[in-house]
Amino acid sequence: MYDLIIIGAGTAGISAYKEAVKHTQNLLIINDGPWDTTCARVGCMPSKVLISAANRMHGIQHAEETALNFEGTIDTSKVMAHVRQLRDRFTAATLRDVNQWPDEHKISGKASFIDSSTVEVNGSQYQAKAFILAVGSTPAINAEWQQTLGRRLITSDQIFELETLPESLAVIGSGVIAIELAQAMHRLGVKTAVFARSRRVGTLSSPHLQNLAQQVLSAELDIKFEILPESIKNTAAGAEISFIENGQQQKITADYVLAATGRRSNLESLNLQKICSDFQDLKKLPIHSDTKQLADLPIFITGDAFTAAPVQHEAAHEGKQAAINCLNFKNPAKNKKLTPLGIVFCSPEMASAGQSFQQLTKNKIDFITGFASFEKQGRAIVLGQNQGGAEVYIDRKTHQLLGAEMFCPAAEHMAHLLCWMIQQNATLEDILNQAYYHPTLEEGLRTAFKHARRQLR
Structure with a gap:
């Protein structure tokens, strides 16, 4: 019997394995399909290569926004080959890591539960004291x-x-x-x-x-x-x-x-109803939100298989914590909550940090909104990217930054700054006392914070 079986070798599964192997060599990781993560193969990385090429082409075609003239055509025939070339580079890096793991720790095949301590793979059965289910998700399709x-x-x-x-x-x-x-x-x-x-x-x-x-x-x-x-x-x-x-x-x-209408969990492939008949409906699984433990069983679900935040860094974080909890499942620790951070790589970019406008409103938190338009923001005009705006959400009583949403250039970078501010419980006064170099897009955030301060006064 293994101390731990991990099912799925995506970001969460790989993170779980790397943590678990520090504590035990009596473990097994089972994976159905490629061992190179959704992010590297069909998600974050290839999409950003495509977006980078698209934005570069858009910038060339709109050079007049910075007083340059462009006449001619752009050959896009090699774009998809370029996407795959870089995609293969990223996946190769992941595979090199996985290939260094001991062969006796890995099985390729589709796992399904026989009971709460047994799974079947390729016609053979394997037992474990605990399980991590990191099977990820699949695009929903009609x-x-x-x-x-x-x-x-x-x-x-x-x-x-x-x-x-x-x-x-x-x-x-x-x-x-x-x-x-x-x-x-x-x-x-x-x-x-x-x-x-x-x-x-x-x-x-x-x-x-x-x-x-x-x-x-x-x-x-x-x-x-x-x-x-x-x-x-x-x-x-x-x-x-x-x-x-x-x-x-x-x-x-x-x-x-x-x-592109969303993704569905791959948990349905595991036959969880063999563990308990109540697990037939995946939407009603009794999963503890703080630990991701399934009921009171030594089974933890991580990553995209069951999440409200299908992002890579959250999956890696959950996988590591699940490995620790599996080895101490009778007293699992609550997952350390990361400050929410989300980014959409459109142009202008969308980003959110901390609590969203909708969450704050739904929870009836007394907050004020500081807004800054980027249409007249100095550096945005210089870049020819003066579109969109940003909002920051400030607690009316404590003056702490609770969250922010943005639709503006370089939102991916500014969202990180805001996320870290929220993690440090920074107040409006703390934030406005920091340095803001001129001319930068970050000055647009300062404008939003000043707008919030005027409302407080």
Whole structure:
């Protein structure tokens, strides 16, 4: 019997293994599919390579914003090969690490539970005192569309395998993955249409910033708000999509349809009902929010398999803590909470740190909002990127920074600063007493904090 079995070798599983192996060599990690993480293979990294190429091309084509003239065409024929080349570089680094693990610690295959202490893999059974379930998630997909469209229906798992950029693309969804990939494809010259169930784009919960994002992004992208396809069929010319827009029946044809409507947990592959019949409904699993422990069993669920924050650093953090708790499952420690940090790599970028506007409002916390527009922000004008705005949320009584949301250039960097400020329980006075170099985008944050201070006074 093993001390620990880890199922899944994504970011959370790898992190769990690296921690667990410090304490015991009597362990096993089981993985179904590639051993190179979703992030490196089909997620964070290849998408950023694509976005980088797209933004570079967009910058060249809009050089007039910095008084430069560009005339000519840009060859995009090598973009997808470049994406895969760098993707393979990142995955190779992960695989080199995994390949150094002892062979007796690794099994490739699909695991399923026989009972609470036994799993079956490739026809053999393995027992353990504790388990970590880090099986990740899979893009949600419409089965009917998949049957109808075949290879023309793709997800973020397949898009980076395209040999060349398509001529046209229809994106279903308006969340993080949808907006990032749709804008990148559009900027690379792909005729792109986005079908959005609602009027929401990305992750912003602030009504003001959400409206701002809708205006800015829809000025560049063809976003069909509150419109979903009525029917889709496969034709010789491509995927034909029928929908109603402005009361009129419309049709468009696209080379591919990108399904970007979220992801579903891979826990269903584990047959958890064999452990307990109550575990049939994955949405009702009794998972302790503080420890990620399943009921009172020596089983912990980490990473994208069950999370409200499907981001890489959270998965790594949870995996490490789960390994520690598995070896002391009768008295598991609460996971140390990281200050929430989220980023959408569209342009302008979206980012959030700490508690969102929606969370603060829902919890009836008395806070004030400091706002700064980046349309007239000095450095943003210099860069030709003067769009969007930022909000900071200040506790009215304690003056502590509670959270922030941004839709502005370089939000990915400023969100880290804000996240660290929140982690240190910084007050408005503390923050405004720090250095702000001129001219920088960070001065825009200072403007938001000053706006908050005026309201407090």
